[in-house]
Amino acid sequence: MKALLLKTSVWLVLLFSVMGLWHVSNAAEQHTPMKAHAVTTIDKAITDKQQVTPTKEAAHHYGEEAATNVSASAQGTADDTNNKVTSNAPSTAASTTVNETRDVDTQQASTQKPTRTATFKLSNAETASLSPRMFATNAPQTTTHKILHTNDIHGRLAEEKGRVIGMAKLKTVKEQEKPDLMLDAGDAFQGLPLSNQSKGEEMAKAMNAVGYDAMAVGNHEFDFGYDQLKKLEGMLDFPMLSTNVYKDGKRAFKPSTIVTKNGIRYGIIGVTTPETKTKTRPEGIKGVEFRDPLQSVTAEMMRIYKDVDTFVVISHLGIDPSTQETWRGDYLVKQLSQNPQLKKRITVIDGHSHTVLQNGQIYNNDALAQTGTALANIGKITFNYRNGAVSNIKPSLINVKDVENVTPNKALAEQINQADQTFRAQTAEVIIPNNTIDFKGERDDVRTRETNLGNAIADAMEAYGVKNFSKKTDFAVTNGGGIRASIAKGKVTRYDLISVLPFGNTIAQIDVKGSDVWTAFEHSLGAPTTQKDGKTVLTANGGLLHISDSIRVYYDMNKPSGKRINAIQILNKEIGKFENIDLKRVYHVTMNDFTASGGDGYSMFGGPREEGISLDQVLASYLKTANLAKYDTTEPQRMLLGKPAVSEQPAKGQQGSKGSESGKDTQPIDKDKVMNPAKQPASGKVVLLPAHRGTVSSGREGSDRALEGNAVSSKSGKQLASMSAPKDSAHEKQLPKTGTNQSSNPATMFVLVAGIGLIATVRRRKAS
Structure with a gap:
């Protein structure tokens, strides 16, 4: 046992x-x-003094301080006594322990170097982003770039507090932002009197001082004539571009330019709206042809494709719904973005429609940007560049409030001030010592509805025509697009009137058949309509006609375009009564030379005409003696909704509704229903509304998702995907x-x- x-x-x-x-x-x-969340072991033979050095990419992932701590931890402190390296690095998001082991084989101890093992303990986010190329030294780097841009400056040389940034501040902003490119999308020279007086030359000098890289040719660049435009082109230190404008069969301007900045080859292409043929003075575009924008731009892109990294199109096309779709900037960028031959990113910097796109519009990763008008905003586009490719294009705006505390460039501000003082001295004549009427002339008003200023200008034109033309004027019209400013209360000078009518247009009179008068008013009220708050509204139209007191137009905006006129009545000055228009009679109609030549699409006008003095002189002469009290209203009564009242029905044989016999289409209506749009009842109310009144458009086409916190959600609120790892993921175990x-x-x-x-x-x- x-x-x-x-x-x-x-x-x-x-x-x-x-x-x-x-x-x-x-x-x-x-x-x-x-x-731990992750362990990364790096075994390599190193000397006692060798250290792990973080790359720029590591610094990008973890921050400068964390990357430095990684380096310090990896190096550690050698302990000669026990052959172990201990880390003295402080505890950070990325901490490190380093252990050294030595081969115990005494026969190899004299020839082998010690081997160290570095163990990194990382957080979830760090582990997900960590990769072997973090330690590479030759990986391509992602860089951020920016472009600044303007459009439709329209002669805004000087700063106007709260409204206009001005060219001197623009120069300072450019110096602060240091963009790769400074670009303009057209309509820079014409606009306010200071620029107009010099036929654009003062603006050309200012743009040179700012330091632009290129600009597009806008329709109003032709306002001073083709020869003056070519003179301005010669004055500029940068190219004026348009790929679709031809003169006598030959290209009128350089189609594109390639600019290399900060390692990127930019292909910059210009394009001009074909609407120019009806939106500038006809004598300025004799022999000038405007070809298809999309075809012209695409052809130029393919021609320079291999020589550029990315494309920037400076387009004076606009996105106004009244513009033919194939001539619009949004159509251009959408079609280009869908072209399989164009793999390189495209940015379209647009103009013409005066649209404020706060964050631009994105089409398949290509961008459309526009700033509005009158230098109220500066466009800013940022994007990433890596290994020859552009990505993440983001348009935005710098508005007038953002630069309130920016100091204008001193030299340029002085240059503009001297030019302005000279011009004001030349136009200081007082027209109205104490004006008591607010005359409405802002863009959002004169392009969408009847205004008291439009009426006053038309009355001034009729008064001139009655006295000065060989045939007494029957009535006068003026286009809303030709009115560019309001007249405030107080002292009114000639300078103020030139600001209202800055184009230098002259007064003219032509003979127009009654049927063509009818067609003209159908065109005037033919812009697209839309629904807003249950009301039918008309979008902005520069061709909207303001009328003198000798004509009445009755209309219905709920009818389709081209069929909206119910009746037109013209004053018979011999008997002092309004009579319905006679479609066969020829009327003597006074208008400006732009409209008389078919401008704004009035192709029914034209032919021989009498001409007189400039419109600002006509208006000045009238306002000096006119009874201004008749304009003390915000709701003029010349363009009326509905049909004439019973007492105003046409006599037998006169025209009621076009194409009908007298009286058949006219119904007696309550006098209260014959009204200006502003007085219409809520039901069926018709309001003429500007296309872009007070609106800021932005968006990414085809996208209905928004990032909220760490989750991707749809606009309905349904979560689509979580951005954080699930609790039972490998990183949490x-x-x-x-x-x-x-x-x-x-x-x-x-x-x-x-x-x-x-x-x-x-x-x-x-x-x-």
Whole structure:
């Protein structure tokens, strides 16, 4: 029995020794208890003084300070006594422990260098973004770039607080932003009197001072004539571009230019609206042809494709719904973005429609941008560039409030001030010493509805025509697009009137058949309509005719375009009564020379005409003696909704509704229903509304998703995808536990089972 117990004890000692050694070895292999999100081990032969150096990409991922700490931790401090490196780095988002092991083979100790193992403990986000190329030194770098742009400045040389940034501040902003490019999308020279007086030359000087890289040719660039435009082109220090304008069969301007800035080759292409043929003075575009914008731009892109990294189109096309779709900027960028041959990113910087696009519009990663008008905003486009490719194009605006505290460039401000003082001295004549009427002439008013200023201008033109033309004027009209400013209360000078009528147009009179008068007013009120708050509204139209007091126009905006006129009545000055228009009679109609030549699409006008003095002189002469009290209203009553009242119905044989016999289409109506749009009842109310009144458009076409926090959601609020890792993801799990506290150690279990078995064996032998 004693011998058996002795043998058993020896076997147990041996068993415990073997299992103990196995346990220690296993524990050493699994190292220490560790809860981590990721472990990255880098084994490499290095010298005692060698260190891990973070790359720029590491700094980008973790920040400058964290990357520096990674480097310090990886280097550690060598302990010559125990051949171990201990890390003294502070605890950060990315901490490091470094252990050094040496080969114990004494035969190789003299030839092998120590090997160090660096272990990085990283957070979830850091682990997800960590990659081997983090430590590369030759990976392509992503850089950020910007472009500044303007459009439709319209002669705004000087600053106007709260309204106009001015060219001197623009120069300062450019110096601060340091963009790759400074571009303009057209209609810069013509507009306010200061620029007009010099036929655009003062603006050309200012643009040179700002330092533009290129500009597009706008329709109003032709207002001073083709020869003057070519003179302005010669004055500029940068190219004036248009790929679709031809003169006598030859290209009139350079189609494109390639500018290399900060390592990027920009292909800049200009394009001009074909509407120019009806939106400038006809004598300025004799022999000039405007070809298809999309075809012209696409052809130029393909011609220079291999020489550029990205395209910037400076387009004077606009996005006004009244413009033919294929001539619009949004149509252009949409079609270009869908062209499979054009793989390089495209940015279209637009103008012409005076639209404010706060954050632009995105089409398949290509962008459309526009600032509005009158230098109230500066466009800013940022994007990323990496390895020859442009991405992440983001348009935005710098508005007039953003630059309130910006100091204007001193030299340019002085240059503009001197020019302005000279001009004001020339136009200081007082026309009205104390004006008591607010004359409405803002764009949003004169292009959408009848205004008291439009009426006053038309009355002035009729008064001139009655006295000065060979045939007494029957009535006068003036286009809303030709009115560019209001007249405020107080002293009114000639300078103020030139600001209202800045184009230098002259007064003219032509003979127009009654049927053509009808067609002209259908065109005047033919702009697209839309629904707003349950009302039918008309979008802005520069061709909207303002009328003199000798004509009344009755209309219905709920009818389709081209069929909206119910009746037109013209004053019979011999008997002092209004009569319905005679479609066969020829009327003597006074208008400006622009409209008389077919401008704004009035192709029914034209032919021989008498001409007189400039419109600002006509208006000045009239206002000096006119009874201004008649204009003290915000709701003029010359363009009326509905049909004439019973007492105003046409006599037998006169025209009621076009194409009908007298009286058949006219119904007696309550006098209160013959009204200006502003007085219409709520039901069926018709309001003439500007296309872009007080609106800011932005968006990304085809996208209905928005980022909220760390989740991607649809606009309906339904979560589409989570940006954070699920709780049971691999990054949240602990690594296997090691050490003496382990509850399921196999050695412990084995010894326990063996002991129980031994005790059972001894008891059986005793029993036997």
